[in-house]
Amino acid sequence: MxxxxxxxxxxxxxxxxxxxxxxxxxxxxxxxxxxxxxxxxxxxxxxxxxxxxxxxxxxxxxxxxxxxxxxxxxxxxxxxxxxxxxxxxxxxxxxxxxxxxxxxxxxxxxxxxxxxxxxxxxxxxxxxxxxxxxxxxxxxxxxxxxxxxxxDRYQLKMAHDLCIDCKKCEKICPMELTVRDIGNNPDCIKCGRCVEACPKDALYF
Incomplete structure (x- = not known):
């Protein structure tokens, strides 16, 4: 954002x-x-x-x-x-x-x-x-x-080995998307809130 x-x-x-x-x-x-x-x-x-x-x-x-x-x-x-x-x-x-x-x-x-x-x-x-x-x-x-x-452009990526499954990313997602599966979700609006919310820096564009 x-x-x-x-x-x-x-x-x-x-x-x-x-x-x-x-x-x-x-x-x-x-x-x-x-x-x-x-x-x-x-x-x-x-x-x-x-x-x-x-x-x-x-x-x-x-x-x-x-x-x-x-x-x-x-x-x-x-x-x-x-x-x-x-x-x-x-x-x-x-x-x-x-x-x-x-x-x-x-x-x-x-x-x-x-x-x-x-x-x-x-x-x-x-x-x-x-x-x-x-x-x-x-x-x-x-x-x-x-x-x-x-x-399919500019997709959100996740380092799965860093994810602790706290689901903070999904709670803050304004589109209510399942962030763990978001690599193939074309409705991600790339606001970056999940990236900011992740305590382990497991998400990035």
């Missing part, structure tokens, strides 16, 4: 609230989407754990009120995640196609991006408020895209 990570949640408020009056703020969403697609090629879901504004919101704001129930396994299923990705992306492309080449096109596209941010933020609050605050991140379309693009 980067030093700036804990402050990025402010961007969620700026876009979801400020975007109601100034739609061009929606283009922050476009920048975020483009950036995460690029980083995914090299580091998989690293963006989710280090630069994602909503991930920061989930960790440092939503986590304070979350009931912290275990994330349902169904949210991890690609049978749910891929169709959701296709649905949301299709709706966005369709809405953009309607306003394309019309008057005030860029402002209208901004409205579309802001509305998408609002809808997904509400979904994140509902899921994260009841389950683990990162519940949305397990089903997030952008997280799924990063998994598909580079889920």
């Amino acid at each position: 980067l030093n700036i990570t804990r402050y990025l949640w402010v961007l969620v408020l700026i876009v979801t609230l400020g975007g109601l009056w100034y739609p061009y703020l929606g283009y922050v969403m476009a920048v975020v989407m483009l950036t995460l697609m690029i980083t995914a090629v090299f580091r998989g879901r690293w963006f989710c754990g280090n630069l994602c504004p909503r991930g920061s919101f989930n960790d440092f704001v939503l986590n304070k009120i979350s009931r912290k129930k275990n994330i349902p396994g169904v949210l991890r299923s690609l049978w749910v995640r891929v169709p959701l990705f296709i649905l949301i992306m299709s709706l966005m492309i369709y809405r953009v196609s309607i306003v394309f080449a019309t008057r005030n096109m860029f402002e209208k596209i901004g409205v579309i991006l802001v509305s998408m941010c609002i809808v997904t933020t509400v979904a994140a609050i509902l899921l994260g408020g009841y389950y683990n605050s990162r519940a949305w991140c397990t089903v997030c379309p952008m997280g799924t895209a990063q998994r598909i693009i580079g889920g």
Whole structure:
């Protein structure tokens, strides 16, 4: 996790609230989407754990009120995640196609991006408020895209001979992953909290 990570949640408020009056703020969403697609090629879901504004919101704001129930396994299923990705992306492309080449096109596209941010933020609050605050991140379309693009990149490694099976790493993992088997888990968000929590320095990237 980067030093700036804990402050990025402010961007969620700026876009979801400020975007109601100034739609061009929606283009922050476009920048975020483009950036995460690029980083995914090299580091998989690293963006989710280090630069994602909503991930920061989930960790440092939503986590304070979350009931912290275990994330349902169904949210991890690609049978749910891929169709959701296709649905949301299709709706966005369709809405953009309607306003394309019309008057005030860029402002209208901004409205579309802001509305998408609002809808997904509400979904994140509902899921994260009841389950683990990162519940949305397990089903997030952008997280799924990063998994598909580079889920096998920049994997967490473990020196098994040093591990004392204290499970501190798993208790602190925001994605509720089984860290001992994480070498092949493309949904690791590379936040590094498990590495910091390990008393034996058995984990590393």
